[in-house]
Amino acid sequence: MVNPMMVLDKVELRRGGRVIVGPISLGLRDAGVTMAMGPNGAGKTTLLRALHGLERVSSGQIRWAESAEALRARQAFVFQTPILMRRSVLDSIAYPLRLKGVSRGEARERAAACAETVGLRVRLKKDASTLSGGEKQKMALARALITEPALLFLDEPSANLDGRSTREIEEILTHIRAGGTRIVMSTHDIGQARRLADEVVFLHDGRLVEQASSAAFFDAPQSNQAYAYLQGDIVI
Amino acid sequence: MNDILQGLARAAKLVVTLNADLVEITLLSLQVSLGAAVIGSAIGLPLGAWLAINRFPARRMVIALLNALMGLPPVVVGLFVYVLFSRSGPLGVLGLLFTPTAMVIAQVIIITPIIASVAHQAIRELWADYHDLLISLETTHSQRIATLLWDGRRALMTASLAGFGRGIGEVGAIMIVGGNIDHATRVLTTAIALETGKGEFDMALALGFVLIGLAIAVNLTLHMLSRTERGSRW
Numbered sequence: 213m214v215n216p217m218m219v220l221d222k223v224e225l226r227r228g229g230r231v232i233v234g235p236i237s238l239g240l241r242d243a244g245v246t247m248a249m250g251p252n253g254a255g256k257t258t259l260l261r262a263l264h265g266l267e268r269v270s271s272g273q274i275r276w277a278e279s280a281e282a283l284r285a286r287q288a289f290v291f292q293t294p295i296l297m298r299r300s301v302l303d304s305i306a307y308p309l310r311l312k313g314v315s316r317g318e319a320r321e322r323a324a325a326c327a328e329t330v331g332l333r334v335r336l337k338k339d340a341s342t343l344s345g346g347e348k349q350k351m352a353l354a355r356a357l358i359t360e361p362a363l364l365f366l367d368e369p370s371a372n373l374d375g376r377s378t379r380e381i382e383e384i385l386t387h388i389r390a391g392g393t394r395i396v397m398s399t400h401d402i403g404q405a406r407r408l409a410d411e412v413v414f415l416h417d418g419r420l421v422e423q424a425s426s427a428a429f430f431d432a433p434q435s436n437q438a439y440a441y442l443q444g445d446i447v448i
Numbered sequence: 449m450n451d452i453l454q455g456l457a458r459a460a461k462l463v464v465t466l467n468a469d470l471v472e473i474t475l476l477s478l479q480v481s482l483g484a485a486v487i488g489s490a491i492g493l494p495l496g497a498w499l500a501i502n503r504f505p506a507r508r509m510v511i512a513l514l515n516a517l518m519g520l521p522p523v524v525v526g527l528f529v530y531v532l533f534s535r536s537g538p539l540g541v542l543g544l545l546f547t548p549t550a551m552v553i554a555q556v557i558i559i560t561p562i563i564a565s566v567a568h569q570a571i572r573e574l575w576a577d578y579h580d581l582l583i584s585l586e587t588t589h590s591q592r593i594a595t596l597l598w599d600g601r602r603a604l605m606t607a608s609l610a611g612f613g614r615g616i617g618e619v620g621a622i623m624i625v626g627g628n629i630d631h632a633t634r635v636l637t638t639a640i641a642l643e644t645g646k647g648e649f650d651m652a653l654a655l656g657f658v659l660i661g662l663a664i665a666v667n668l669t670l671h672m673l674s675r676t677e678r679g680s681r682w
Contacts, residue, residue: 289584
């Protein structure tokens with residue numbers, strides 16, 4: 213690994229005496245798109261949350277490279293189910309800026325521009341709760357992007373979205389990746405993983421089964437589980 | 449029945465003619481209970497929010513205590529404040545006994561637990577919704593409380609109004625610490641108690657109707673100002 217971002221050393225997460233994820237050891241580079249894949253309950257969400265610092269690690273450790281300080285300081289997370297604030301769409305997107313002390317006027321201006329970037333074309337004054345599923349996801353994406361994160365986590369950003377919304381979100385992700393943003397995301401959608409991933413982390417039953425470059429993973433998966441998963445078999 | 453009708457008629461007459469005594473005691477009622485509601489909210493709302501987002505060993509004890517304090521008997525609170533501020537009491541030098549300030553203090557003690565308890569309930573649900581987002585955005589403690597108070601403001605207004613409602617109708621505590629002194633500490637509830645004692649039922653009833661009308665007016669005004677219960681707003 214030439215430029216490591218972070219290293220996981222025998223990381224394990226237990227809840228109520230049960231091991232949910234781990235032990236996992238892996239290293240992540242400081243550029244590109246890493247895709248966490250695997251069946252339901254494989255631990256994708258938990259792993260992403262642990263990397264972002266939302267989950268307490270029970271044993272092992274997550275070490276950040278010193279050179280990756282910029283990534284560590286500027287992270288954002290897009291949740292699978294968008295978290296709706298009891299605010300207007302505009303103020304929801306502007307919220308992270310307001311936390312950083314940006315004035316209301318400027319924050320709203322930048323929020324409107326950000327909504328435009330992600331293709332959220334709705335009346336921005338309306339309540340966030342009145343948005344459709346795809347619009348909510350775009351609002352959450354805009355809220356994550358408004359602080360211009362260097363490292364962006366997305367947990368199945370296009371689950372429950374139709375083809376068109378999925379394509380729009382993928383275009384945005386491709387665009388910000390080209391702008392140098394490091395992306396770590398999870399998906400169920402094999403097609404999406406092929407389109408976006410530079411590297412795949414395949415999880416099964418809370419354990420790391422395979423970590424490989426996208427090309428290698430899709431051409432010749434090394435593990436039986438990954439092979440079966442890519443074939444479309446049901447992997448339990 | 450006759451008393452009630454006479455009371456209504458007299459209430460109407462008192463209000464229409466803007467009877468000077470009525471205006472005075474009504475304004476003092478408003479001043480004391482609104483003052484207590486404002487101070488109680490300033491303490492109770494952040495306290496409720498703080499309890500909702502923090503985990504500490506005695507948390508359940510504190511919440512149980514808070515809920516129990518909602519039923520605090522006003523007479524006992526009045527007695528407590530009286531002893532505290534009486535000449536020989538620890539705070540006697542302040543000379544606050546039998547003043548509106550002492551009445552506000554007594555009411556703050558009575559209504560703060562109500563406001564904090566209702567606020568805690570409302571904020572707890574909002575915190576469950578917001579938790580991951582606010583942690584992810586690395587909000588500070590005070591930013592979390594500010595966000596939850598602001599986004600939960602409509603539910604919190606109910607908490608403040610519940611506190612105000614308890615204060616404006618309360619008689620036991622303000623009677624003891626205020627003393628129901630004419631032109632000084634007489635408010636609607638203590639005046640009603642006095643008139644009833646004198647056997648002036650129509651006057652007592654008239655004041656009662658004014659009191660109910662006042663409570664409704666304050667609630668309606670606040671709802672109108674904050675534009676709740678309209679359209680799709682929260």
